[in-house]
Amino acid sequence: MIKVDISNVWGQVSLPDLLAMEKEVFAAHQTLTEGSGAGNDFLGWLDLPVNEPTEEILRIEKAAKQIRADSDVFVVIGIGGSYLGPRAAIELLQGPNHNIGKGKGDPQIFFAGNGLSTRHWNELMGLLEGKDFSIAIISKSGTTTEPAIATRGLRWLLERKYGTDGARKRTYAITDPAKGALRQMAAQEGWETFTIPPDVGGRFSVLSPVGLLPLAVAGIDIMELMRGAYEAKTTYDLRSFENPVWLYAACRNLLYRHGKKIELFESYEPGFRMLGGWWQQLFGESEGKDGKGIFPATAELTADLHSLGQMIQEGERNIFETMVRFDPPAQRYTIGSDLQNLDGLNYLAGKTLDFVDEKAYLGTMAAHVDGGVPVICMDVGELNDRKMGELFYFLELSCGVSAYILGVNPFNQPGVEMYKRNMFRLLGKPGYEAK
Ligand code: PA5
Numbered sequence: 001m002i003k004v005d006i007s008n009v010w011g012q013v014s015l016p017d018l019l020a021m022e023k024e025v026f027a028a029h030q031t032l033t034e035g036s037g038a039g040n041d042f043l044g045w046l047d048l049p050v051n052e053p054t055e056e057i058l059r060i061e062k063a064a065k066q067i068r069a070d071s072d073v074f075v076v077i078g079i080g081g082s083y084l085g086p087r088a089a090i091e092l093l094q095g096p097n098h099n100i101g102k103g104k105g106d107p108q109i110f111f112a113g114n115g116l117s118t119r120h121w122n123e124l125m126g127l128l129e130g131k132d133f134s135i136a137i138i139s140k141s142g143t144t145t146e147p148a149i150a151t152r153g154l155r156w157l158l159e160r161k162y163g164t165d166g167a168r169k170r171t172y173a174i175t176d177p178a179k180g181a182l183r184q185m186a187a188q189e190g191w192e193t194f195t196i197p198p199d200v201g202g203r204f205s206v207l208s209p210v211g212l213l214p215l216a217v218a219g220i221d222i223m224e225l226m227r228g229a230y231e232a233k234t235t236y237d238l239r240s241f242e243n244p245v246w247l248y249a250a251c252r253n254l255l256y257r258h259g260k261k262i263e264l265f266e267s268y269e270p271g272f273r274m275l276g277g278w279w280q281q282l283f284g285e286s287e288g289k290d291g292k293g294i295f296p297a298t299a300e301l302t303a304d305l306h307s308l309g310q311m312i313q314e315g316e317r318n319i320f321e322t323m324v325r326f327d328p329p330a331q332r333y334t335i336g337s338d339l340q341n342l343d344g345l346n347y348l349a350g351k352t353l354d355f356v357d358e359k360a361y362l363g364t365m366a367a368h369v370d371g372g373v374p375v376i377c378m379d380v381g382e383l384n385d386r387k388m389g390e391l392f393y394f395l396e397l398s399c400g401v402s403a404y405i406l407g408v409n410p411f412n413q414p415g416v417e418m419y420k421r422n423m424f425r426l427l428g429k430p431g432y433e434a435k
Contacts (some may be wrong), residue, residue, distance in 0.1 A: 002045075002244055002378060003244060003375070003377075003378070003381075004244035004247040004248045004376060004378055005378075006018075006247055006376055006377075008150050008374060008376070009320070009373040009374035011341070012258055012260065013374070014195070015032045019241075020256055021250045021253070021254060022047075023425060024250075025249060026239055026406035027404075029245075029401050029404075030239075032397075033237070034403060036413075037404055038409035038410075039409075040055060042200065044200040045201070045204035045396060046301055046397075047224060048197075048208055048229070049229035049232070056195065057212065057222065058214050060212050060216055061196070061216055063194075064216030066126055067134045068104075068105060069105070069219060071133050071136070071170070072102075072132050072133060073107055073108045073109075073110060073132070073156070074108070074135075075109075075128075075133060075136070076111050076123070076135075076214045077135060077150045077154065078114065078134065078138035078139060078174075079114040079115075079141075079147055080138075080139040080203065080251055080281060080285075081201065081202020081204070081281065082202055082210055083113075084203075084206075085206025085211040086206065086211045086218075087278075088274040089206070089388050090215065090220070090324070091271045092273070093218075093384075095271045095390060096270055097421070102255065104132065107133075108127075112125060112150040112154065113137075113146050113149065113150030115146060116149070116215065123156075128157065133158075134170040134171070134249045135151075135155075135170065135171070136172040136173070136214065137151050137182060138173075139174060139182050140180075140196045140201075140205070141177055142175050142178075142181045142182030142183055142185075143180060148181075150239075151369075154166065155171065158170055158171065165250050169193060170277060171192075172187070172194070173186035173194075174195075174209045174213060176198060177188040177196075177197070177198055179198075187240045190314065195208075195209065196208050196324055200251060202420075203251055203278075203282045204282075204411075206392050207225075207229050207393070207415070211321060214288060217275075217424065220388075221384050221385045222385075224384070224389070225386065225389035227386055228386035228387055228390040228391075228393075229390060229392060229393040231284045232390040232394055233393060235390075236393070244394070244396045245397050247376075248322070249402035249405060250337030250405065252320070252376065252402060255374060256294050260319060260374065261318045262295045262297055263295070263320055263322055264298065264299050264308075264320070264321045265298045265299075265322045266298060266299040266301055266322070266430070267300065267301070267305070267326070268325070268357055268361060269323040270303070273300055273354075276299075276300070277298065279296065279298065279395060280297070282298045282395060282396065283296045283399055284344075285416070286400075286403045286408075286411070287399075287403050287406055289408050289412075289413075289415060292407070293406070301348040302360055312371070313367060313371045313373075319373050320374045320375070320376065321368060321374070322375075322377075323349075323361070323365065323375055323378065324378045324380060325361070325377065325378065325380065326381070326382070327380075330355035332353070333352060333353040334352050335349055335352070335353065335356070338375070360391075365377075
């Protein structure tokens with residue numbers, strides 16, 4: 001079980017305040033699982049985890065095997081909820097440099113269609129030069145501009161390289177079962193398709209084919225991931241403050257009510273940055289509405305202590321931290337001894353790097369708590385494929401419960417449409433002419 005320790009928030013909020021929230025948290029959890037709240041037509045993610053492979057999971061594993069065998073590079077096209085989850089899991093489990101030295105058998109994985117940068121596009125074109133590659137187009141609506149532009153370019157490249165037939169075999173589409181331009185295109189072109197269930201929103205879709213195909217191509221055991229999530233479904237169904245989901249959801253709302261408007265979700269792992277990005281979308285899009293919401297920010301320590309550290313320690317006291325900890329890997333690094341000791345580090349000789357990391361963590365936490373920044377600690381334990389599934393489900397459930405405590409619909413995102421309308425008008429898209 002993921003452990004949530006709230007002993008470092010008591011300077012800011014009190015235990016009676018927290019306990020007084022029991023009924024509220026119970027109601028929020030019940031609203032979610034009974035499907036009686038706003039947005040209840042988007043609760044399919046609650047039941048995505050499975051213990052045994054479905055027909056679709058077997059197809060995903062087969063497709064991944066094919067892609068691994070015949071591609072140096074796998075390009076995943078998608079934006080927001082259609083790419084952040086798989087990228088987060090790959091970087092956390094395999095490290096931010098996971099692509100180095102890879103090729104056929106264990107392909108490199110690049111992400112496209114998550115922005116409009118020409119530099120990024122040019123870089124991708126360079127990376128694909130002389131390489132065998134396959135693509136997955138991920139879009140629930142099938143109409144999102146950024147992935148649609150990347151799809152057009154990459155399809156053309158595939159067809160030029162492999163011909164129509166060859167390109168077809170290297171193109172996979174993950175989209176709504178019936179609706180949207182991508183579904184139509186896939187049917188017309190004869191691409192293999194996987195389904196995003198209609199009742200699963202983008203930011204809650206990582207345990208659907210959206211996450212599973214890229215993760216399987218990355219060599220991650222997707223059934224282990226699913227089993228971790230499946231167990232989480234039972235483990236975190238507990239209706240009491242012994243449930244870490246309750247502690248996290250209640251505590252962050254209580255801190256918000258006490259003026260802590262920014263949550264800094266952080267870890268001491270460099271591979272964590274994209275998980276931070278996924279979490280940011282999950283909580284930001286779910287909670288930031290109706291003039292409410294905790295601003296979700298992320299940081300990677302100790303790196304960001306040398307950039308954000310000053311602000312955290314002495315800036316406006318409107319921040320709380322959620323510190324995610326993982327067990328160190330079995331293979332440790334021991335700091336060596338140096339005869340000259342010019343760097344003065346011999347006092348650490350014989351100590352492991354994770355020993356130093358632990359002290360940095362404890363020292364930093366004490367400093368921040370003293371400085372008026374409460375810290376929620378989330379201890380994930382050993383990091384592996386199974387635990388990754390558990391963590392995804394744990395955070396999704398926490399988000400649903402937390403948003404209902406906040407009093408918003410966790411499953412819509414009306415604010416995201418505003419920029420699109422303006423952009424389409426400026427681009428001259430038919431139907432978006434200036435009124
Ligand atoms: O959470 C969401 O719904 C969004 O972030 C979407 O995932 C994102 O906008 C991409 O949409 P689509 O999958 O329809 O291309």
